[in-house]
Structure formats: structure tokens, C-alpha cells
Amino acid sequence: MKTTQYCFENDEWDKPIICDLDARLVFAIGSVALYCGVKRQLKEAFPNAEIIGCTTAGVIQNTEILDDVLAITVVNLDSSRVRIATESITEQDIASAADKLACALPDDDLKYVMVLSDGHVVNGSELARCLNIALPTEVICTGGLAADGTDFKQTYVWHNDICYEGVVLVCGFYGANLHVGFGSEGGWDPFGPERIVTESDKNVLYTLDDKPALALYEKYLGEHANELPAAALRFPLLVRYPRSDTNDAKQKCKPVIRTILDVDKQKRSMTFAGDIPRGSTATLMKANFERLIDASEIAAESASKAISHDMCNGLVFMVSCVGRRLVLNQRTEEELEVAYDILGPSFNYLGFYSYGELAPNNHSSHTRLHNQTMTITLIYES
Numbered sequence: 001m002k003t004t005q006y007c008f009e010n011d012e013w014d015k016p017i018i019c020d021l022d023a024r025l026v027f028a029i030g031s032v033a034l035y036c037g038v039k040r041q042l043k044e045a046f047p048n049a050e051i052i053g054c055t056t057a058g059v060i061q062n063t064e065i066l067d068d069v070l071a072i073t074v075v076n077l078d079s080s081r082v083r084i085a086t087e088s089i090t091e092q093d094i095a096s097a098a099d100k101l102a103c104a105l106p107d108d109d110l111k112y113v114m115v116l117s118d119g120h121v122v123n124g125s126e127l128a129r130c131l132n133i134a135l136p137t138e139v140i141c142t143g144g145l146a147a148d149g150t151d152f153k154q155t156y157v158w159h160n161d162i163c164y165e166g167v168v169l170v171c172g173f174y175g176a177n178l179h180v181g182f183g184s185e186g187g188w189d190p191f192g193p194e195r196i197v198t199e200s201d202k203n204v205l206y207t208l209d210d211k212p213a214l215a216l217y218e219k220y221l222g223e224h225a226n227e228l229p230a231a232a233l234r235f236p237l238l239v240r241y242p243r244s245d246t247n248d249a250k251q252k253c254k255p256v257i258r259t260i261l262d263v264d265k266q267k268r269s270m271t272f273a274g275d276i277p278r279g280s281t282a283t284l285m286k287a288n289f290e291r292l293i294d295a296s297e298i299a300a301e302s303a304s305k306a307i308s309h310d311m312c313n314g315l316v317f318m319v320s321c322v323g324r325r326l327v328l329n330q331r332t333e334e335e336l337e338v339a340y341d342i343l344g345p346s347f348n349y350l351g352f353y354s355y356g357e358l359a360p361n362n363h364s365s366h367t368r369l370h371n372q373t374m375t376i377t378l379i380y381e382s
Helices: 032-045 094-103 124-134 213-227 230-234 249-253 289-304 322-331 333-343
Strands: 002-009 025-030 050-054 059-061 064-066 070-076 081-088 110-117 140-145 157-159 162-164 167-174 178-185 195-201 204-208 237-240 256-258 260-264 269-272 281-286 314-321 347-354 356-360 367-370 374-381
Touching: 002 347, 025 032, 025 347, 032 050, 032 070, 032 157, 032 162, 050 081, 050 110, 050 167, 059 070, 064 333, 070 347, 081 094, 081 157, 094 124, 094 167, 110 124, 110 178, 110 374, 124 140, 124 356, 124 367, 140 178, 140 314, 140 347, 140 374, 157 167, 167 178, 178 289, 178 356, 204 213, 213 230, 213 269, 230 260, 230 322, 256 367, 289 322, 289 333, 289 374, 314 322, 314 333, 314 356, 322 333, 322 347, 333 347, 333 374, 356 374
Parallel strands: 025 050, 110 140, 314 347
Antiparallel strands: 002 070, 025 070, 050 157, 059 064, 059 347, 081 167, 110 167, 140 356, 157 162, 178 374, 195 204, 195 281, 204 269, 237 256, 237 281, 260 269, 314 374, 356 367
């Protein structure tokens, strides 16, 4: 595997683009306006490549976080191959979309599926659950929900000439010589009492302990409550599902972090990136700067377990949460630097800050929606 990176910013490239007929995959992550402006140029430079990407709340390229750019990573594969599929989640239910996506990815030699999803209208936990059912159990699946900064209005996913809203894209990686490692970790600290979810509908939360959940957030946010939903990113929820919601004894004891996408002040409801079932318990969380950065180190160490001595080059795909970026602020790049220190310079690093992260837990093969979490996927060929 050979990778080359470029960056388009302020109407110019950071270096001249070199045409490559052998490139098979191009990641173009960042501004949808910039992508629309250069997509023809990219297709002319890499005519045999699939071009995929999405909008973000910040682009990751190596150890830098970039805004208002289009970051390009060109991938040449030695013996592996890729296949792309897209499905709307506004014209059908997520289960149907997941089934069609899985059918579009034949499972012979399928090793890994990367997911780029709409981040505004999707129920991320339902998407993860349906992909787990539809894809072969041995296939690793990671990815993220597209973002548009802290605006929470429109997110886009693109494939070649078309930019989509309300769509899930999957990129299947195939090959006997392909290796994939992954890791995920949050690092937030719970505080305050554990509350019971007394009224909810999938990913829409109405009451905690029979009191409006929105009122709880307004209390803690004070004068910043008028900045909702973005202000609530600083206080995610730690949710522990009720036992009846899963047959996996280990999974039902493993809490998940949920972050807010939208509020309805008339209905006094809050929409989260994933399900918050009635009967769950929920606890507010707050930032611990050192633990947030340590979480990236833990995720990188978990991903590094896939590294073998014959590894020579590859990709590190990082998806972190917009909420982590807001809290860490000027220290955000530290979570990229600690991952780089562990995984080393043999990789090119790419990714984005998202509205939700898709990855298995460190000790599980089932993909889950994470929020406020650093997820790292390592991809290389032997």
C-alpha cells in the first residue's frame, strides 16, 4: 500500500498534484464547496480511483486539525481492492438500507468496511445495529457520522460526482494480504446522580426521572442554554441500557456515551445521535483533559495490536467527536500526537471530527455507535 496526501486551501494546492493511473481510492474530506470545485480535477488526475468523503467538524491530516480545507489521501493498493455502495436513509428504513449495502459488498475476501454516513438525520445506534446484522460477523466495520461544524443543519457524503444528503456510504476492502486493527476510548468522567430514562422514542429523549431532560441541561448550561444544541456537547450522557435491550451479557453491562444533535424547545425534547431506550439509566459527564488525551493513547495501543513485522506502509483512519474538540480546544491536537507517537511515521493519518463514531469496543467484534470517543482504525497490506 502506498499513500500520498495533498491539501486544498485558499483556492490552491499545497503542492502540485501528480497524476496516478494506478490509484484505486481517494479520500477527499472536508468542505463540500471545495470538493465540488475540484472533483473534476481529481477525477482527471486519478481516473481509475473511487473518490469518497464527507463534511466534518474538523479535518485530521497527520497531527494537524484543519478547517475550511479539502484534505486528500490517495491510496495505491498492492493486491487488495475496494468496492463502494451508497443507500438513502430518508427514502427507506435503516434496516433495508443496511441489507442493500451488505448485498452490494460480496463477502469473498471482504476484510473491512468503512462507513461514512449522514450525520444529521441518521440514528447512529440503529445504523450500527443493522450493519452488524447484515454484514458477516468476521468483518471489521468502523467509520463516522458526517458533521458541519457545530451548526447541526446539513451534512454531506460524496462519491465521485455526486454529493448526498441523507445517505450512508460503505467502502469494502478486500484481500488476503489486508490487515486491520482498531481501538476506541472515551475518557470522560461521570458526575451527579444516575437518572432513569422515563420517556423516550428511539434516539429522542423526553424525560429523566419523570422530569424534562432539556430542563436538566438548561440548569447546568445556565446562560449558555441559548447556544443549544452545541453547548450540550460539553455534557454528554453516559447511558447504560436495560437488560431487556440486549442478549449479550457483556454488552448490556457496557455503558455507551450519547451526544446531542438537536433540541425541540416546544416539546421539551432532545435528539441524540443514538438510541436512549426507556428504562436505561443516564448520568451526565464532564471533561477530564488528561483522561481525554489518554483515551487516544489507549485507542492507538489497541489498534497497534494488528501491527506485524512485515508492515511497511498504510493508513491510520481517525474519527473523533466534535464535543472532544470543543472541550480540548487548543489542546485537541495532543490527542492526535499521542496516537502518532505510538503508531509511528510509517503511516499516513487521515480522518475527521464527527457527530458520532462507529467502531467495535476494544474487546468486541460488534460495531457500536460511540459519542465523544476517539476511534482509530489501522489499515495496511503485508
